Amino acid sequence: MSTEQKVAVVTGASQGIGAGILQAFRDRNYRVVATSRSIKPASDTDIVTVQGDVGVADTAERVFRTALDRFGRVDTLVNNAGIFMAKPFTLYSPNDYVIYMSTNVTGFFHMTQRALEFMGKQGRGHVVTITTSLVDQPMSSVPAVLASLSKGALSAATKALAIEYAKTGVRINAVSPGIIKTPMHPPEAHQALAALHPMGRMGEVSDVVDAVLYLDGAKFVTGETLHVDGGQAAGHHMVQSA
Ligand SMILES: NC(=O)c1ccc[n+]([C@@H]2O[C@H](COP(=O)([O-])OP(=O)(O)OC[C@H]3O[C@@H](n4cnc5c(N)ncnc54)[C@H](OP(=O)(O)O)[C@@H]3O)[C@@H](O)[C@H]2O)c1
Numbered sequence: 200m201s202t203e204q205k206v207a208v209v210t211g212a213s214q215g216i217g218a219g220i221l222q223a224f225r226d227r228n229y230r231v232v233a234t235s236r237s238i239k240p241a242s243d244t245d246i247v248t249v250q251g252d253v254g255v256a257d258t259a260e261r262v263f264r265t266a267l268d269r270f271g272r273v274d275t276l277v278n279n280a281g282i283f284m285a286k287p288f289t290l291y292s293p294n295d296y297v298i299y300m301s302t303n304v305t306g307f308f309h310m311t312q313r314a315l316e317f318m319g320k321q322g323r324g325h326v327v328t329i330t331t332s333l334v335d336q337p338m339s340s341v342p343a344v345l346a347s348l349s350k351g352a353l354s355a356a357t358k359a360l361a362i363e364y365a366k367t368g369v370r371i372n373a374v375s376p377g378i379i380k381t382p383m384h385p386p387e388a389h390q391a392l393a394a395l396h397p398m399g400r401m402g403e404v405s406d407v408v409d410a411v412l413y414l415d416g417a418k419f420v421t422g423e424t425l426h427v428d429g430g431q432a433a434g435h436h437m438v439q440s441a
Contacts (some may be wrong), residue, residue, distance in 0.1 A: 202271035204245070205229045208262055210253050210310055211280030213238040215381030216329060219404035220277050220411055221246070227412075232266045232273075234258065235280060253280040253306030263313040272321070275415055276314040278307050278328040278353070283383060285343040296345060303349035307356070315360070315369065323368040326360070327414050328353050329407070330375045332428040338395060340438070354424055361422030370421035372414040376407050377428030394438050397430030 207224040211217035212233035221233050230245045238248045247269050251258030266273050282302045284295060311326055318324025330350040333343055353373065360371040378384065378392045379402040393400045410427045414420060426432040 200269075200271050204270070205274040206232070206266055206270045206272050207275040207277060208232045208234070208266055208273055208310070208314065209277045209279060210262075210306065211235050212248075215383060216376070216379060216404050216407050217277070217279040219408045220279060223408045223412060224275070229274070230270045232262055232270070234262050252301075253310065254301030256309045259309035259313045262310070263317060267317070273314060273317055274324055276310060276318075276324075276326045277411060278310055278326065280306055281329060281350070283331070283343065283346055285341050285346075287342050288344045291345055299345040299349050304352050307353055311356075311360070315364065318369045319364065319367050325369070325415055326371045327411055328357055328371075328373045330354050330357075330373050330424060332375045332377050332426055332431040334375065335426070335432040336434075340395065357424060358422045365421060370414075370418075372417075372420060372422070373424040374407055374410045374414065375424050375426045375428065375432065377402050377426075377431045379404060379407055395431070396428065397433065397436040400429060402427060402429060 207229045209217055209221045209231055212221045213235040221231055224231050232247050232249060234249045234251060236250060236252055238250055240248055247265055249262045249265050251261060282299060307328060314326055330353050331346055333346050334351045334354050337347060357371050357373040364371060377396050381404060384392060389401060406427050410425045414425060
């Protein structure tokens with residue numbers, strides 16, 4: 200088994216931002232282990248897919264065992280799998296809470312723990328996690344406390360892990376998107392969602408991909424949350440009513 204090519208693990212890689220990140224790493228000649236619940240086998244022999252719920256510990260075990268058995272190393276983990284449901288706080292059901300926390304927080308915990316066990320011994324590696332700009336700038340028109348509760352935890356853990364691992368050669372960062380054109384948002388909502396950004400447009404998957412790739416190559420950057428949000432986290436802006 201050749202272990203010269205770098206290897207990335209990408210969660211939530213079946214569509215949207217995760218699919219874009221998967222393609223970007225392949226374009227840079229990484230081998231990739233791609234995971235989600237419904238992901239299909241790939242014809243590209245440098246991509247291995249593992250189906251599973253990210254909130255279940257066994258999924259992370261299988262993903263990292265596959266990465267090491269097939270490719271012999273792991274250079275980057277992208278914690279991208281996540282869900283989003285905007286609702287007034289009191290309308291969230293107990294089940295909404297469980298699904299949010301399982302996918303966004305428990306998934307991060309299991310994947311990152313397996314990654315850091317290995318990267319710590321390896322003496323190099325990078326973990327980058329996709330959060331949301333709502334953590335820093337909640338919007339009255341998009342009430343989503345469970346997004347803040349779950350993704351806010353990831354922002355805090357990114358800093359804490361960056362410090363815990365700073366001396367080991369392993370870096371931990373995050374990307375905080377605004378609203379990105381993915382299957383998460385129906386096309387008929389795009390115009391209204393564009394207006395929620397000071398720059399007046401939604402983000403593209405490529406905007407988030409560029410940030411992930413920047414952080415992956417930025418050897419003196421750790422504990423950083425890079426906002427890719429058309430100015431949302433920078434401050435308030437007036438939304439013109441029609
Ligand atoms: N799009 C946005 O506006 C936006 C804004 C801020 C942050 N984000 C964050 O960016 C990330 C990607 O978003 P996206 O817009 O690309 O979402 P998306 O199009 O809905 O894709 C979500 C991905 O996560 C996977 N996934 C969902 N639940 C999972 C689970 N329990 N176990 C394993 N995989 C699971 C899905 O695959 P399966 O269904 O096959 O499992 C899919 O691959 C998420 O963390 C999201 O919170 C997105």
